[in-house]
Amino acid sequence: MRKLMLLIVLAALAAWRLWPLPTAVIPAGTALPEAQAPAGLRFALIKTGEATTLEAMVVADGGLFRPTQIGHIAVLVEHPQGRFLFDAGLGTQVDQQFGEEMSFWAKPIFAFRHVNPAINQLQAAGIEAPPRIFLSHAHWDHASALGDFPQAEIWLPTAERETTKHGHPPAFLPSQLNRADTRWHPFSFDGPAYAGFAASLDLFGDGSAVLLPQPGHTAGSTGLLLSLADGRRYFFVGDTVWNHLGIDRPAAKFSVSSLIVDADREATWQAVLKIRALRDANPGLIIVPAHDSSVHDQLGYFPQFVGGAP
Numbered sequence: 001m002r003k004l005m006l007l008i009v010l011a012a013l014a015a016w017r018l019w020p021l022p023t024a025v026i027p028a029g030t031a032l033p034e035a036q037a038p039a040g041l042r043f044a045l046i047k048t049g050e051a052t053t054l055e056a057m058v059v060a061d062g063g064l065f066r067p068t069q070i071g072h073i074a075v076l077v078e079h080p081q082g083r084f085l086f087d088a089g090l091g092t093q094v095d096q097q098f099g100e101e102m103s104f105w106a107k108p109i110f111a112f113r114h115v116n117p118a119i120n121q122l123q124a125a126g127i128e129a130p131p132r133i134f135l136s137h138a139h140w141d142h143a144s145a146l147g148d149f150p151q152a153e154i155w156l157p158t159a160e161r162e163t164t165k166h167g168h169p170p171a172f173l174p175s176q177l178n179r180a181d182t183r184w185h186p187f188s189f190d191g192p193a194y195a196g197f198a199a200s201l202d203l204f205g206d207g208s209a210v211l212l213p214q215p216g217h218t219a220g221s222t223g224l225l226l227s228l229a230d231g232r233r234y235f236f237v238g239d240t241v242w243n244h245l246g247i248d249r250p251a252a253k254f255s256v257s258s259l260i261v262d263a264d265r266e267a268t269w270q271a272v273l274k275i276r277a278l279r280d281a282n283p284g285l286i287i288v289p290a291h292d293s294s295v296h297d298q299l300g301y302f303p304q305f306v307g308g309a310p
Contacts, residue, residue, distance in 0.1 A: 022269050024250050029281025030196045035207030035227035038080050042307030043226060043234070045296050046074040046118045048089030048145070051111060058242040058291075060251045068243065069293035072141055074118040075236060076130065076302060077226065081204045084132040085118065085152075086224045086236055087290060091145030092117045097173050102140070106170035106260070110141070119148040125303050132185075134211065136238030136290060137218040138164045139261070140173040150181050157213065158186040160220025163263075171218075171261055189213050195281075196274055214240050214275070216268030217261065223275075228307045234286045235278070240271045243292045250276045 049072040055062030062068070074089035091097075094115055102110065122129060129149050135142055135156045146154055156164075161184060164177040189199035194212060201211040210225045217239045224236040239261070241247055252258060252269050262268045279285050288295055299306055 022252050024273065026250070026273050026280065027196070027277045029277035029279070032195050032225075032227075032233065032278075032282050032285070033207060035210075035233075037206065037208035037227045037229045039229045039308045040078070040080040041208050041226070041228055042078050042305040044076045044302040044305045045299055046076055046085075046089060046121055046302040047116065047296065048072045048074060048091075048118055049094075049112045049115045050293065051113060055243070055245075057254050057257055059245045059249070060254050061249065062243070062245060062251075062254070070112075070242075070291045071293040071296045072112060073290065073296060074145065075224070076118075076122075076127075077209060077224075078305075079204055079209060082132070083130045084134060084203075085130050085149075086134050087136050087142045087238070088133055088145035088149065089118050090115050090141060091148045092119065093147060093175075094144045097140065097144060097175055101169055101173045101175060103170045109260075110170065112141075117145055117148060119145065121302055134222070134224065135160065136223070136236065137221045138167065138177060139171050139218070139239065140169075140176060142238075142290070143176045144173075146176060146182060147179055151183075153183045153185040155185045155187055157220035157222060158188060159215070160218060160222075161186040163219045195278060214238070214271040216240065216264050216266075216271045218263050221271070230308075231284075232286070232306075233282070233284065234288055234306075235275070236288045236290070237275055238290050240268060240275065241287075241289050241292075243289060244287060244295055246272055246289070247276050247279060247287050 051070040052067050055066040055068040056064045072090045075086040077084050133152045133154050189201050191200035191202050194200035197212040203209040208227050212223045214221050214223050221238055226234045250272050258265050
């Protein structure tokens, strides 16, 4: 089965080379507003699993035979006013969730290895579970660990919460999203327009941690902009792109992958262009896709933190 799927994927990749890429009309970018980031703000990438695939599977004009590493992360953010996770990564029940609910044809495509759930890593380090989890979106590999944090409030846009109620494999796994004990906290972006985005949500009122709407991949896909006290700024963009090449070139996801995972392909492409425009206008901005191990490796992994001590 795995060899057959590989042959099908390679044939689809070859066929895609005959189709034109979407036109990249990059809009004018906007300078980011200043932030009053506290000295204690820091973050850490918690690596909860990994996989290997072909570059051409994650970006439309990627190498047909060039392997690339996929990471599954949760982002631990520590601010003097509170701590939270951005995404939850692969959890303690992911093998059961994936084995029982994932579409059979999708299992070879989305296979993973070396699972090390965030809750286990936090407990080993003597760190209490954060009281809030913000989801970039509710796909299975971002929501798998929600059950590991039963006391946490799960924040996501109202549009994303409505989507989860009717979600199905391979993108959504019902067992992750229909737990009776999940403390859902749907929210609206009630803050002002921000650097080209239609609205925003400033989590601490100091501009250091700002949620930004980027619908397309899912109805409520959300990005997190973190601004550290030393001036470094990071934009965690979820799955709007899977690899930094999607922003650098820019380029859409491989068409078959996009058909499977992107709710609105055109809106996703426009979100890619908006992110590229933002980076062009702010050259020091670091774009962090949720699954790009080449970017994650440069930042390091928990228990290593980026930013100041709390």
